[in-house]
Amino acid sequence: MDEKDLILLQLLEENCRTPVSDLAVMAELSEQDTKDRISRLEAAGVIRRYAAVVDWERAGNGSVTAVIELKVSPERDFGYDRIAERIARFPQVRSLRLMTGTYDLQLLVTGSSMHEIARFVAEQIAPMDRIRETATLIIMKTYKENGVTFAVRGEAERLPYSF
Amino acid sequence: MEDVISLGVGEPDFVTPWCVCEASIYSIEQGSTAYTSNKGTPQLRGAISRYLDTRFGIRYNVDEEIIVTCGVSEAADIAIRAVVDPGDEVLVAEPCYVSYTPCVSLAGGIPVTVRCRAEDEFRLTADALAESITPRTKALITNFPNNPTGGVMQEADWRAVADLLVDHDLLLISDEVYAELTYDGNHFAPAAIPELRERTITLNGFSKAFAMTGWRIGYLCAPPEISAAALKIHQYVALCAPVMGQVAAYEALRNGEAEKDAMVREYRLRRNLFVDGLNKLGLTCHLPKGAFYAFPSVESTGMTDTEFAEALLREQHVAVVPGSVLGPSGAGHVRCAYAVSRDDLKEALARMGLFLQSRK
Numbered sequence: 001m002d003e004k005d006l007i008l009l010q011l012l013e014e015n016c017r018t019p020v021s022d023l024a025v026m027a028e029l030s031e032q033d034t035k036d037r038i039s040r041l042e043a044a045g046v047i048r049r050y051a052a053v054v055d056w057e058r059a060g061n062g063s064v065t066a067v068i069e070l071k072v073s074p075e076r077d078f079g080y081d082r083i084a085e086r087i088a089r090f091p092q093v094r095s096l097r098l099m100t101g102t103y104d105l106q107l108l109v110t111g112s113s114m115h116e117i118a119r120f121v122a123e124q125i126a127p128m129d130r131i132r133e134t135a136t137l138i139i140m141k142t143y144k145e146n147g148v149t150f151a152v153r154g155e156a157e158r159l160p161y162s163f
Numbered sequence: 164m165e166d167v168i169s170l171g172v173g174e175p176d177f178v179t180p181w182c183v184c185e186a187s188i189y190s191i192e193q194g195s196t197a198y199t200s201n202k203g204t205p206q207l208r209g210a211i212s213r214y215l216d217t218r219f220g221i222r223y224n225v226d227e228e229i230i231v232t233c234g235v236s237e238a239a240d241i242a243i244r245a246v247v248d249p250g251d252e253v254l255v256a257e258p259c260y261v262s263y264t265p266c267v268s269l270a271g272g273i274p275v276t277v278r279c280r281a282e283d284e285f286r287l288t289a290d291a292l293a294e295s296i297t298p299r300t301k302a303l304i305t306n307f308p309n310n311p312t313g314g315v316m317q318e319a320d321w322r323a324v325a326d327l328l329v330d331h332d333l334l335l336i337s338d339e340v341y342a343e344l345t346y347d348g349n350h351f352a353p354a355a356i357p358e359l360r361e362r363t364i365t366l367n368g369f370s371k372a373f374a375m376t377g378w379r380i381g382y383l384c385a386p387p388e389i390s391a392a393a394l395k396i397h398q399y400v401a402l403c404a405p406v407m408g409q410v411a412a413y414e415a416l417r418n419g420e421a422e423k424d425a426m427v428r429e430y431r432l433r434r435n436l437f438v439d440g441l442n443k444l445g446l447t448c449h450l451p452k453g454a455f456y457a458f459p460s461v462e463s464t465g466m467t468d469t470e471f472a473e474a475l476l477r478e479q480h481v482a483v484v485p486g487s488v489l490g491p492s493g494a495g496h497v498r499c500a501y502a503v504s505r506d507d508l509k510e511a512l513a514r515m516g517l518f519l520q521s522r523k
Contacts, residue, residue, distance in 0.1 A: 011432070025439040026432040159172065
């Protein structure tokens with residue numbers, strides 16, 4: 001991993017559909033070198049997936065997303081890892097993190113309705129061994145996701161010409 | 164005219180870093196709306212002094228050698244008026260920003276241009292400078308990294324002209340507003356050369372580096388006797404720079420570095436993309452080492468720079484600036500500011516391609 005790899009990662013994170021020819025020119029590399037580097041980053045698991053950032057509120061599919069905080073009793077020898085691996089298997093769980101602070105695991109869960117999320121938490125997550133406490137926080141509005149601002153705001157006017 | 168992609172604007176497309184806006188908004192809420200010291204707030208001058216020392220190795224005394232101005236435009240004007248007597252000749256390294264020559268004339272001086280040529284990568288050479296010096300020459304005005312050429316002067320380049328400045332007892336007015344936008348290596352400030360320190364007026368500001376054009380904050384740094392003369396003019400024409408802008412500028416120096424660096428990285432990516440595209444179109448363009456302008460030659464098209472710029476705007480709705488507007492050495496080139504989004508740069512290149520095709 002060197003400076004050129006970091007430039008490629010930043011460019012791809014921003015727009016993974018940037019043509020390789022443009023990536024090469026911007027990063028001051030040959031096209032072949034650029035392709036090889038991206039392949040290596042994919043193989044090493046640094047690049048996990050190429051995905052779109054979707055504003056689901058605007059898409060209007062009515063889905064609901066919640067942050068779920070879990071207090072968990074860690075297991076001897078495994079800590080939080082085994083329980084986290086089990087929770088991660090649920091397709092409703094979009095992200096899962098171990099946190100410092102007053103709770104341990106934080107989940108981002110998506111469902112078609114508030115009711116569906118409530119059921120998922122009550123029937124799948126809360127009853128698992130070692131889960132001591134859950135808190136479900138419904139996301140009311142997303143202003144910014146993965147560095148992309150969703151709120152629509154008029155752009156300030158700029159003069160078309162100056163020296 | 165609709166749907167115009169303007170590469171004519173010498174202005175960052177970024178909005179000022181949010182921490183900077185936030186600090187200024189808060190200060191207004193706190194009622195900080197009054198005049199400041201003529202020279203600018205002590206906090207900002209202190210921060211500028213530390214910044215110039217750590218960043219470029221040039222030291223200026225906070226109380227006697229730094230004046231905060233309404234942009235570098237004002238700084239250039241008061242610097243020229245402070246040192247030029249009627250009838251003095253003032254050398255202006257061109258191509259360059261449009262205000263230096265008129266400001267010299269307004270001060271009663273006689274502007275004399277010195278050419279920076281494409282074959283020298285638009286640097287100022289000792290030969291070109293020597294040709295233009297007469298017994299009446301008082302000062303030299305330079306702007307590196309350069310608008311419009313993107314040319315830069317490294318330490319060796321400055322040392323090559325330093326002797327001439329010393330031998331002929333000339334002052335140097337060095338506009339370094341693009342200093343942070345230096346892509347290969349670091350910016351070199353001529354005042355870092357000891358022989359030049361006492362005869363140099365360093366001008367810099369926040370517009371380009373921190374995307375703060377509308378705030379109008381620049382500064383002038385010079386030895387005490389020159390600063391004192393410039394301050395007299397500043398206090399009559401501007402009194403002080405706007406306090407909101409000074410608060411913002413102070414915050415930019417305190418907490419704006421990461422965002423500034425991110426913007427500079429982005430300009431470099433755009434430069435690579437755009438200059439590569441121009442050369443592929445057959446518009447020969449050297450790789451600019453600083454600022455955010457590409458300065459391709461349009462001679463291969465058989466058109467003059469003005470004809471090219473007018474036709475390109477009329478037919479393909481892409482605005483560029485004819486190089487001859489910025490000095491005789493700019494003839495045959497056009498200035499394209501790549502301070503616009505990468506998508507717009509790609510679209511501009513595509514349209515320029517269509518334009519060139521239609522002329523074949």
